[in-house]
Amino acid sequence: MQYSLSHQNTTKLLKTFFSLFFLYLLFSYSASASVDSLYKTNCASCHGNKMQGGLGESLVDNKWLHGESDEQIFNVIKNGVANTDMMAWGNSLSAQEIRSLVIYIRETKYQSELEQMNKAVVHKNGQFSAAGEQFRLEKLDENSAGYWGIEFLPDNSYLVTEVSGKLWYFNQGIKTEIADIPTVWHRGQGGLLDIALHPDYINNKLIYLSYAQSDDGNKAMTAITRGRIEEGRWVTDKQIFKADTKHHLSSGAHFGDRMVFQNNDLYFSIGDRGNKEMAQDLSRPNGKIHRLTLDGDIPSDNPFVDTPKALASIWTYGNRNPQGMTLNTKSNKIWSVEHGPRGGDELNLITKANNYGWPLATFGMNYNGTPMTDKTSMVGMVQPIWHWTPSIAVSSIEFYHANAFSTWQNKALIGSLAKEELRLLTIVDDKVTKDELIIKGQGRIRDLKVAADGSIYLLLNSGSRSSRQGAIYRLVPAGK
Numbered sequence: 001m002q003y004s005l006s007h008q009n010t011t012k013l014l015k016t017f018f019s020l021f022f023l024y025l026l027f028s029y030s031a032s033a034s035v036d037s038l039y040k041t042n043c044a045s046c047h048g049n050k051m052q053g054g055l056g057e058s059l060v061d062n063k064w065l066h067g068e069s070d071e072q073i074f075n076v077i078k079n080g081v082a083n084t085d086m087m088a089w090g091n092s093l094s095a096q097e098i099r100s101l102v103i104y105i106r107e108t109k110y111q112s113e114l115e116q117m118n119k120a121v122v123h124k125n126g127q128f129s130a131a132g133e134q135f136r137l138e139k140l141d142e143n144s145a146g147y148w149g150i151e152f153l154p155d156n157s158y159l160v161t162e163v164s165g166k167l168w169y170f171n172q173g174i175k176t177e178i179a180d181i182p183t184v185w186h187r188g189q190g191g192l193l194d195i196a197l198h199p200d201y202i203n204n205k206l207i208y209l210s211y212a213q214s215d216d217g218n219k220a221m222t223a224i225t226r227g228r229i230e231e232g233r234w235v236t237d238k239q240i241f242k243a244d245t246k247h248h249l250s251s252g253a254h255f256g257d258r259m260v261f262q263n264n265d266l267y268f269s270i271g272d273r274g275n276k277e278m279a280q281d282l283s284r285p286n287g288k289i290h291r292l293t294l295d296g297d298i299p300s301d302n303p304f305v306d307t308p309k310a311l312a313s314i315w316t317y318g319n320r321n322p323q324g325m326t327l328n329t330k331s332n333k334i335w336s337v338e339h340g341p342r343g344g345d346e347l348n349l350i351t352k353a354n355n356y357g358w359p360l361a362t363f364g365m366n367y368n369g370t371p372m373t374d375k376t377s378m379v380g381m382v383q384p385i386w387h388w389t390p391s392i393a394v395s396s397i398e399f400y401h402a403n404a405f406s407t408w409q410n411k412a413l414i415g416s417l418a419k420e421e422l423r424l425l426t427i428v429d430d431k432v433t434k435d436e437l438i439i440k441g442q443g444r445i446r447d448l449k450v451a452a453d454g455s456i457y458l459l460l461n462s463g464s465r466s467s468r469q470g471a472i473y474r475l476v477p478a479g480k
């Protein structure tokens with residue numbers, strides 16, 4: 001008797017509990033729950049607040065019972081694991097929500113992995129040791145405003161752009177400002193951006209500058225001008241690229257831009273300018289990588305010259321904000337790195353007419369932790385060669401072909417802003433086989449270049465978004 005009473009009570013209790021739980025579920029799944037609350041509500045009870053495990057597996061220990069790819073993790077969450085406490089969430093969570101949980105797991109896992117990576121970087125008495133080399137960081141310059149691009153001249157002196165619209169010349173420790181730089185639109189991420197030498201600079205002394213350009217002071221787009229430095233002044237030779245005023249936007253976001261030369265063509269990137277859907281629109285210059293002749297004309301074999309309404313300068317599209325781009329001089333291939341939203345920073349191999357997917361397919365989610373899409377790939381779109389989820393805010397890329405750091409030869413140096421990292425990617429047959437940390441927490445890396453002597457120059461920016469300070473560091477082998 002007593003037993004059956006208590007049994008009834010339990011059943012009642014369970015019933016009430018389940019109906020309350022059901023109401024709770026209805027509430028918590030409404031519209032765009034952020035990923036933190038999705039996780040805390042549904043998963044933390046078993047997997048732990050920090051994913052360290054409990055009733056359920058640890059999700060940060062790099063051991064995966066059901067596979068480690070994004071797709072496999074996605075499927076475990078969606079379908080559950082039969083005969084275990086891991087239920088199928090596919091009916092109560094949308095595909096996008098599950099996708100954002102996968103990214104969230106990656107973010108949390110990254111934090112614990114980074115501790116491991118940090119241990120591999122030894123920093124003692126100003127000497128670093130990482131990725132098989134020993135080196136030290138030498139500070140060459142400090143500047144009251146942020147820097148953006150650095151380029152060496154044949155005599156090892158170098159030019160550095162300041163985003164506020166200045167150009168600096170450094171020669172044997174002496175810094176001079178170049179006068180008469182074209183007016184730039186300095187707002188948000190806009191300003192004076194990249195600098196590159198004409199492939200035949202030795203003979204013609206021509207230099208390309210990319211910058212945010214405005215006609216009315218209110219709206220802007222990325223542009224490129226070309227000129228020479230004569231007796232300490234900039235003398236413009238030719239406007240190489242300028243978007244039609246109708247394409248200018250008031251947003252201060254995502255201008256790109258890096259410039260690269262390959263086989264005597266100029267390639268340059270323009271970010272989506274904060275208007276993601278425009279990256280898929282071939283009538284818009286933003287969210288693209290463009291290709292022009294050295295004089296700014298359209299090469300006749302550009303992919304969209306015959307496509308109605310398309311801009312003939314477009315080489316690739318679906319690019320979110322490629323701020324790093326380089327030619328691997330050994331393979332003659334162009335590589336770019338682009339910022340993802342939250343997660344989904346990409347390394348891409350840039351080839352003709354490709355659609356890189358943004359914003360339809362991405363490994364990232366919205367900054368507020370709500371899902372963007374559950375698609376990481378789509379038919380007809382190109383996958384990144386590598387992606388960083390969570391984002392490191394990838395800004396720059398350069399292949400190392402010098403001798404000073406022999407173990408780094410043929411590998412790609414990658415700079416990051418938000419995570420303040422310098423990484424080294426080993427790439428074999430266009431696949432990344434290793435991603436190592438070289439330095440961390442020394443400042444936001446905006447650009448990097450390898451000098452003729454094999455040392456690595458870094459442009460660092462610190463401070464808040466509204467008051468960046470620039471610095472130039474040089475990474476040299478220890479003992480030199």
Ligand code: HEC
Binds near residue numbers: 101
């Ligand atoms: C009631 C407890 C419980 C809850 C709630 C739960 N899980 Fe699990 N989860 C488990 C258990 C137990 C396993 C291990 C299953 C097995 O033995 O294969 C697991 C496995 C997993 C795995 C696979 C791990 C691996 O090693 O491959 C993932 C990913 C995962 N859960 C994610 C989630 C997410 C995301 C949520 C929330 C939407 C969630 N889980 C909610 C108990 C739970």
